Amino acid sequence: MEADIPSLFLLLVITGLCLCNGYISEETLQTAQVFLEKYGYLEETTKQHSGKQLASAVREFQWLSHLSVSGELDTSTVQQMIQPRCGVKDIESLKLVKSHHHGRQRKKRYISKSKKWYKQHLTYQIVNWPWYLSQHQVRQAVKAAFQLWSNVSSLTFSEALRDPADIRLAFFDGDHNDGAGNAFDGPGGALAHAFFPRRGEAHFDSAEHWSLNGKGRNLFVVLAHEIGHTLGLPHSSFKNALMSPYYKKLNKDYVLNFDDVLAIQNLYGAPPSGNLVQLPGKQFAFFQDWSPESHEDSGMKPSYCHSIFDAITWDLKKTLYIFKGRHFWMVSLGGKISPPQSLQKRWKKLPSYIEAAVVSGLDGKFYFFKGGRCWRYKDSILEEGFPQKCSMNGLPRRPDTALYFQPLGHLVIFKGSKYYVVNEESLTVEPYYPRSLHDWKGVPANSHSVLTHPDGAIYFFKGHQYWIFDQKKLKVTTSGKWAEDLSWIGCKNDVT
Ligand SMILES: *[C@@H]1O[C@H](CO)[C@@H](O)[C@H](O)[C@H]1NC(C)=O
Ligand SMILES: [Zn+2]
Numbered sequence: 460m461e462a463d464i465p466s467l468f469l470l471l472v473i474t475g476l477c478l479c480n481g482y483i484s485e486e487t488l489q490t491a492q493v494f495l496e497k498y499g500y501l502e503e504t505t506k507q508h509s510g511k512q513l514a515s516a517v518r519e520f521q522w523l524s525h526l527s528v529s530g531e532l533d534t535s536t537v538q539q540m541i542q543p544r545c546g547v548k549d550i551e552s553l554k555l556v557k558s559h560h561h562g563r564q565r566k567k568r569y570i571s572k573s574k575k576w577y578k579q580h581l582t583y584q585i586v587n588w589p590w591y592l593s594q595h596q597v598r599q600a601v602k603a604a605f606q607l608w609s610n611v612s613s614l615t616f617s618e619a620l621r622d623p624a625d626i627r628l629a630f631f632d633g634d635h636n637d638g639a640g641n642a643f644d645g646p647g648g649a650l651a652h653a654f655f656p657r658r659g660e661a662h663f664d665s666a667e668h669w670s671l672n673g674k675g676r677n678l679f680v681v682l683a684h685e686i687g688h689t690l691g692l693p694h695s696s697f698k699n700a701l702m703s704p705y706y707k708k709l710n711k712d713y714v715l716n717f718d719d720v721l722a723i724q725n726l727y728g729a730p731p732s733g734n735l736v737q738l739p740g741k742q743f744a745f746f747q748d749w750s751p752e753s754h755e756d757s758g759m760k761p762s763y764c765h766s767i768f769d770a771i772t773w774d775l776k777k778t779l780y781i782f783k784g785r786h787f788w789m790v791s792l793g794g795k796i797s798p799p800q801s802l803q804k805r806w807k808k809l810p811s812y813i814e815a816a817v818v819s820g821l822d823g824k825f826y827f828f829k830g831g832r833c834w835r836y837k838d839s840i841l842e843e844g845f846p847q848k849c850s851m852n853g854l855p856r857r858p859d860t861a862l863y864f865q866p867l868g869h870l871v872i873f874k875g876s877k878y879y880v881v882n883e884e885s886l887t888v889e890p891y892y893p894r895s896l897h898d899w900k901g902v903p904a905n906s907h908s909v910l911t912h913p914d915g916a917i918y919f920f921k922g923h924q925y926w927i928f929d930q931k932k933l934k935v936t937t938s939g940k941w942a943e944d945l946s947w948i949g950c951k952n953d954v955t
C-alpha cells in the first residue's frame with residue numbers, strides 16, 4: 460500500500476489536484492473517493508480514479524455544496540464530506556446522463572417521469588422505532604412529517620395499521636439487505652436513506668441517538684426529508700431547502716423552503732383549496748408538548764408488541780411486568796393486560812426509561828439498571844443508599860439484561876458476550892466473574908431481555924426472537940417469535 464502513495468502523489472500533482480499543505484494522507488484520499496462514489500459524483504469502480512476524474516468530481520461536489528469551486532481537496536471540502544447527512548445520492552443518474560455528454564458539461568439532475576406515485580392518497584406504516592422513544596410521540600412526529608407535504612400539495616396520507624402500506628418507515632442497524640453501499644455507518648455520517656417511488660421505503664440508522672425533544676438527532680426533520688424522497692423528490696442544491704442533503708436544525712423558518720414546495724407541486728400539484736399551510740420549524744422541536752398521550756387506541760395491541768421492550772420480569776405474585784420507555788404494563792397469569800402505566804409514578808426517582816429490571820426471587824424486591832446506576836425498591840419504596848453507582852462495584856455499564864437465577868440464588872447480569880453473577884446484598888460481582896456467555900449454550904450475545912418463567916424455564920429475548928434455556932440440559936432447546944408464540948406476553952389475542 461505504501462508504495463502507492465508517491466505514484467498517486469505524482470499523478471495528482473501532474474493533473475492539478477491541489478495538495479494544499481503539500482500532502483494529502485492516503486486515508487483522506489480514500490475517504491474522499493468513497494464519499495464521492497457513494498453520493499454519485501464518481502462512478503463506482505474497483506479501479507483507482509484518475510486525478511482528472513477526481514478533481515472534476517470534487518468541483519461538482521463543491522458547486523452543489525456552496526463551497527468555493529477549486530477542485531482541490533482542501534480542509535473545508537473534506538470537512539463538508541464528514542457532516543451528518545442523508546444517505547441518498549446527490550446525483551442520482553450520473554451514469555445515464557454521462558452516456559449522453561462526453562464533454563465537461565455539468566451533469567444535470569434528471570428525474571425520470573416514472574418516479575412518482577399515480578394516486579393522491581397514500582398510506583404509511585411505522586414498522587419499528589427506537590425503544591427509548593414513546594410510540595405516541597413517534598406517531599405524532601410521523602403524522603406531522605407527512606402533513607408538511609400534504610399541506611402544500613394535493614397529496615393526502617393516512618396511517619395503515621396493517622400491511623400493506625404504500626410507504627414503510629423502519630429503523631435498521633448497519634447492513635440491512637439493501638446493498639453494501641446502503642449499510643448504515645454508526646453515529647454521524649449517513650443518518651437515513653429512502654427510495655424513490657414506487658418502492659415506498661425509508662430507512663433510519665438505529666445507531667443514531669434519535670430525539671423528538673431537543674437533545675440528540677432530531678428525528679422529525681429527518682423523517683420529513685426522507686418522506687420527500689419516497690414521494691419522488693431528489694436532493695436540492697438550495698442550502699435552506701429541506702431536501703438539501705445535510706442535516707439541519709429546526710429554527711424559526713418554515714420547514715419547507717420554496718424550492719421544496721415547488722418540487723412537490725411539480726409532481727403532484729397544489730392543494731385543492733389553493734392555500735398552503737406552513738409552520739415554523741421550531742414548532743416541531745418538542746413533541747412531548749403535543750397532545751397528551753391517550754390510552755392505547757382500542758383494538759390495538761399494547762405498543763411493546765410492535766418492537767422490543769426494555770425489560771421483562773415476573774414478581775413473586777406471578778404478575779408479569781413489561782417495561783418500555785416511560786411505561787410499563789402488567790399482565791396477569793390469566794392474560795389480563797393493564798393499560799400502560801407511568802414508570803416514574805410507580806417508582807419515584809427512576810429515570811425516564813430503564814435498561815434492565817429484575818425481581819429478586821428471594822424477597823421480591825425490584826432492581827432497575829440504567830447506565831452505571833442501579834435502584835432497589837421494596838414495593839414502591841426506594842431503599843436507602845439508592846440509586847447507587849453500581850459500575851463502581853464492577854457491574855457493567857448499560858447492562859443488556861438482568862435475571863434472578865434460582866440455582867445460584869443470585870442476580871445475573873448479561874452484557875455483550877459476558878455474564879456477571881452479582882451478590883444481592885452488596886451488589887458486588889462474585890469472585891471469578893464475569894465469565895463468557897459460552898456457559899449459556901445457544902444464548903445470543905446482546906439479548907434485550909431475560910426472565911425466568913414460573914415453570915422454571917429461562918427466556919431470552921432479542922429483536923422479535925426468543926430462546927428458551929433449559930436449566931436441566933443447560934442449553935437452549937427452543938426458539939421462535941415471542942409476539943406470536945408466547946401467549947402469556949399478551950400480544951396474540953386481538954386484532955382479527
Ligand atoms: C397542516 O394543516 C393543518 C390544518 O390547517 C394544521 O392543523 C397542521 O398543523 C398543519 N401541519 C403542519 C405539519 O404544518
Ligand atoms: Zn436525502
Ligand SMILES: [Zn+2]
Nearest residue numbers: 635637641662
Ligand atoms: Zn436501507
